[in-house]
Amino acid sequence: MAFPQSFLDELVARSDIVDVVGSYVALTKKGANYFGLCPFHNEKTGSFSVSPDKQIYHCFGCKKGGGVISFIMEEENLSFPDAVRFLAKRANLPVPEEEQGEGSRLRARLLELNRDAARFYYELLHDKRGEACAEYLNQRRITRRTAVNFGLGASADEWDCLLTAMTRKGYTKAELLAAGLVVQGKGGSVYDKFRKRLIFPVIDVRGDVVAFGGRIVDKNDPGAKYMNSPETIIYSKRRVLYGLNLAKKSKRENIILVEGNIDVVMLHQAGFDNACASMGTALTTEQIRLLSRYTKELILCYDNDNAGRIATQKALELLNDTDFSVRVLELPNRIVDGQPVKQDADDFIKNQGADAFERLLSGSETGMDFRMARLAAGFDLTSDQGRIDYAAAAADLLAELPNAVEREIYTTRAATSAGISPDALKLEVQRSIKRRGYRQRREQEKRDLNVAAQVQPKERAIRYDNLRSAMAEEGVLRLLCTDDSVFGDTPPLREEEFSSPLLGRLFARLWQQRQESGRISLPLLAESFTPDEVSHLSTIVQKPESLKNAPQALRDYIRIIQEEYQKRSGAGLDPLAAATEKYKAQLGHGGKQHG
Numbered sequence: 001m002a003f004p005q006s007f008l009d010e011l012v013a014r015s016d017i018v019d020v021v022g023s024y025v026a027l028t029k030k031g032a033n034y035f036g037l038c039p040f041h042n043e044k045t046g047s048f049s050v051s052p053d054k055q056i057y058h059c060f061g062c063k064k065g066g067g068v069i070s071f072i073m074e075e076e077n078l079s080f081p082d083a084v085r086f087l088a089k090r091a092n093l094p095v096p097e098e099e100q101g102e103g104s105r106l107r108a109r110l111l112e113l114n115r116d117a118a119r120f121y122y123e124l125l126h127d128k129r130g131e132a133c134a135e136y137l138n139q140r141r142i143t144r145r146t147a148v149n150f151g152l153g154a155s156a157d158e159w160d161c162l163l164t165a166m167t168r169k170g171y172t173k174a175e176l177l178a179a180g181l182v183v184q185g186k187g188g189s190v191y192d193k194f195r196k197r198l199i200f201p202v203i204d205v206r207g208d209v210v211a212f213g214g215r216i217v218d219k220n221d222p223g224a225k226y227m228n229s230p231e232t233i234i235y236s237k238r239r240v241l242y243g244l245n246l247a248k249k250s251k252r253e254n255i256i257l258v259e260g261n262i263d264v265v266m267l268h269q270a271g272f273d274n275a276c277a278s279m280g281t282a283l284t285t286e287q288i289r290l291l292s293r294y295t296k297e298l299i300l301c302y303d304n305d306n307a308g309r310i311a312t313q314k315a316l317e318l319l320n321d322t323d324f325s326v327r328v329l330e331l332p333n334r335i336v337d338g339q340p341v342k343q344d345a346d347d348f349i350k351n352q353g354a355d356a357f358e359r360l361l362s363g364s365e366t367g368m369d370f371r372m373a374r375l376a377a378g379f380d381l382t383s384d385q386g387r388i389d390y391a392a393a394a395a396d397l398l399a400e401l402p403n404a405v406e407r408e409i410y411t412t413r414a415a416t417s418a419g420i421s422p423d424a425l426k427l428e429v430q431r432s433i434k435r436r437g438y439r440q441r442r443e444q445e446k447r448d449l450n451v452a453a454q455v456q457p458k459e460r461a462i463r464y465d466n467l468r469s470a471m472a473e474e475g476v477l478r479l480l481c482t483d484d485s486v487f488g489d490t491p492p493l494r495e496e497e498f499s500s501p502l503l504g505r506l507f508a509r510l511w512q513q514r515q516e517s518g519r520i521s522l523p524l525l526a527e528s529f530t531p532d533e534v535s536h537l538s539t540i541v542q543k544p545e546s547l548k549n550a551p552q553a554l555r556d557y558i559r560i561i562q563e564e565y566q567k568r569s570g571a572g573l574d575p576l577a578a579a580t581e582k583y584k585a586q587l588g589h590g591g592k593q594h595g
Contacts, residue, residue, distance in 0.1 A: 003084060005516065007096055011084060012523045014091040017055045017068045024075055024293060039075060039289050040064045042321040044402070049542075054481075056522050058538045063458060065538025067523025070531060075289075077239050080527050082107060110179045110234050113171050114209040117181055118201040120165050121153025121212075125199075129161070130154030133198045136217035140262065141350060146269040149246070153199035155214060159191040180211070180229040193229075196221065200261045202229070202279060203245045205290070211235040213242070213261050213279065226260075228279055238284040241291070243268065243276035250274035254297035256329075256361075257283065257315070259308065263301075263345040270354040272361075275301075275345075283315040288322060299364055301329040305342045313374060316367045320400065326367035329360055368406075371397060372414055381418050390418055395428035399436055457539075459532045466499035469564035472557040473503040477537065478545045479554055480510055481520055486550045492558050497565040505529075506537055 018034055021027065027034040027050060038048035038059040047061040058065035064074065072083040081104040088095045124130045125147070133154035137147055146152075155162065163182050167173070173190050176182040182190045197214030204210050211229035229235055241247075243264040247255055252274040258264060260277060267275035274295075278287060291298065300315055302308035312328055319326050331348050333340035349357055365373075375393055380386035394414050401407040407429065415425040456463050464470035476493065479486055491511050498504030509528055510520055522541075525534050546553070 003081075004096060007093075008084070008524055008527075009517065009521070011087055011091065011093055012055070012068060012521060014093060015068045015087045016052070017057060017071070017523075018050055018052050020068050020087070020090070021050050021057055021071055037292075037323060038062060038064070039292070042285065042288065042318070044321060044323055054522065054541065056538050056541065058542050060542075063539050064531070064535045065542070066526060066531065066534035067521075069523050069526040070534045073526060074531055077236055077286075079104065079107070083526070106175075106178065107233055109171075109175055110232065111208050111210075113166065113175055113179050113181070114201075114211070114234070116169060116171075117162060117166060117179075117212070118151055118153065118199075118209045120162060121155060121194075121199040121201070122151055123153075124156060124161075125152060125154040127154075129156040129158075132157075132196070132217050136198055140266075140346075142265060143269060146265060149268070150243075150265055151201045151203070151209075152265075153201070155192065155194040155197045155199055157196045159195065162192045162194070163190060178232060180232050180235075194227065196223075197227065200242065200265075202235070202240060202242055204240055205245050205248060205293075207245060208234070210240060211237075211279070215261070236286075237279040237281050239286045239290065240279055241276040241287055242279055244290065244294075247274045247276045248294045253295065254299055254327075255291060255295045256299045256301050258301050258345050259303055259311070260344065260346070266346040266349050267357075270349045270357065272354070272357070282311055283318055285318065288318065288324075292322070292324070296323065297325040297327070299327045299329055299361065300367075301331070301345055303342065303344045304331045304333065309374065312370065316371055319367065327364040328367055328370040329364040330370070331360070368401070368410055372410065376414070376418060387418055387420055391420055391425055391428050394418075395425065395432040398425075398429045399432035457536050459536070462500070462502045462533065462536060464500055466564055466568070469499035469561050470503065472560035472564075473498050473500055473507070474540045474543070475545065475553065475557040476561070477503060477506055477510070477540055478543060479547075479550055479557075480507070480514075481522065481537075481541050482545060483547050483550055484514060484520060486554050487514075492554070493561060497561055499561075499564055499568070502533055502536070506533075 018027065021036075022034075025036040025039050025048065027036045028046075029035075032051070032053060034050040034052070035046045036048050036050075037043055037046045038061055040059060041062040041064075043061055048057065048059045050057045056065060056067055057071055066074075069080065069083050069087065072078060072086050073080060076083065076086060078086060085095055085104070125133055130153075137152070142152075163173075163176060166176055166181070173182065177184060177190065181193055183193045184190050194212060194214040196216065196218065198217050200213040200215070201209045202211040202213060211232070211234075213229070214227045216223055216225055228237070231237065241257075242261055244255075246268065250273045252272075254274060256267065256272060256275040258267065258275055258277050264275045264277050267273075278284070298319065300312050302311045302315075316326060316328070331343055331345065334343045334347065334351060343351070345357070348360075372394065375397060376390060379390040379393070381390060398407055398411050398414065401410065408426075411426050411429055412422045414420075415422040456467075491507075493507065495504040495508045498507060506525070506529070509525065513519070513521055513524070522534075522537070525537065529537075
């Protein structure tokens with residue numbers, strides 16, 4: 001084990017799952033359990049359950065589940081050892097660092113390397129080699145105070161400037177490659193990834209430098225305008241928002257999402273310290289989960305070009321099934337020599353000032369206003385056919401609104417703007433709602449009829465080959481986790497008797513826990529099993545199981561498992577029957593027989 005058993009037991013005891021999960025999710029007590037909105041998928045009705053008795057969480061929607069360590073692994077994107085360290089720091093519990101694994105050592109080493117690299121880039125900005133970047137900051141009207149606040153830096157016009165500095169500090173080329181700070185050429189030579197660029201350290205909400213962004217400062221430079229760190233063991237662009245480490249401290253109630261690093265920097269400088277941006281990717285579900293910790297209101301302020309409008313539309317669709325209140329701030333074009341010119345938040349602040357941006361912010365439209373306006377722009381509302389087609393499309397969009405009052409308001413508004421009778425459009429919306437309901441019922445009916453599909457695990461890698469045996473195996477695990485007093489001192493089954501390799505391994509590990517510590521600890525399974533496997537066990541444990549006649553239930557489960565095992569192995573069967581069962585088993589696996 002990477003950590004002593006006694007340390008892990010104490011860590012789990014000090015990390016009550018309700019307290020830990022409650023720091024990420026708003027929980028409400030209902031009966032013996034707590035419920036809230038799932039942090040792992042978008043939902044408006046809370047299906048996320050936390051059990052203080054079992055010390056596990058389970059989402060009845062997306063089926064994710066596990067113990068307190070699994071939750072931190074999923075939510076913070078950490079390995080088991082790093083999740084343990086995260087919880088240990090939270091519980092003020094010293095970690096036996098001498099037991100640290102290779103992966104955790106590398107992670108810690110890369111974080112140190114990135115921190116030192118950020119300091120080096122920062123110092124270079126104020127050196128002669130960073131003069132071009134310093135001049136660029138002056139041109140963009142970025143003050144020294146702002147540059148310091150964001151830790152901005154500069155990379156030199158040299159091939160191995162950072163490489164040389166970091167190797168002198170004791171870092172290896174392999175570590176620099178793993179951090180994405182250097183690149184290996186075709187001939188095997190290694191050189192700096194960022195050269196002649198303004199450097200933006202990417203700092204996560206924990207305050208760690210996890211990556212870097214670089215922007216060219218010479219307009220004649222043929223290189224890519226923007227360059228970002230690659231994905232590493234400490235950086236996933238889907239899970240990080242540039243500037244959120246600062247925006248989360250804002251006293252403003254909402255968070256502004258913009259497209260670029262410079263936009264974030266300039267908005268903070270202008271007093272809008274609640275701005276952040278995604279790193280070279282569209283808004284993701286992981287970023288939405290991250291934002292939900294700090295606000296319930298988002299303002300989308302992407303560029304006012306076609307790409308920006310497409311990005312806004314995609315973000316609104318992604319946010320549609322969440323409980324965020326979403327508004328859209330569309331920046332007006334700037335008129336230059338009588339021609340409209342697109343502008344981003346940085347341009348607007350420079351040309352119009354912070355007060356003008358504040359007024360725009362106050363008057364920003366709702367997400368549905370934006371979507372309806374974009375929809376209407378795609379139809380010729382001066383023609384009859386255009387209005388007919390628009391009514392059908394608008395009805396489908398309006399049918400998505402769950403709130404009847406909100407749906408009424410937008411339906412009337414859309415009908416008036418398109419020159420359609422509000423009653424006619426309301427009728428179309430009702431028809432669309434009925435069609436949606438019909439489709440959903442049909443899909444549910446198909447699922448209900450397919451009983452086998454309902455009991456099969458979602459993940460293909462852990463699907464069951466023998467449903468009869470697997471259902472009994474689940475029952476054994478459920479009893480072991482909820483009332484192990486019905487079991488004796490010796491295991492009633494061998495691991496190989498389980499038809500599901502996963503359920504067999506789970507049984508063996510849980511029994512080992514029982515023997516070693518005298519109790520079952522579901523949170524500690526995260527060390528030996530994947531998040532999907534732990535989630536599957538949480539689903540099994542959540543299924544109803546009457547404990548009134550648990551001894552008889554256990555005997556029945558064991559009998560079924562052993563019967564199915566005998567069929568598979570041919571034990572107790574005559575040669576002909578054994579051959580027949582083997583043939584059936586091969587067919588059940590999709591095997592082909594050749595005569």
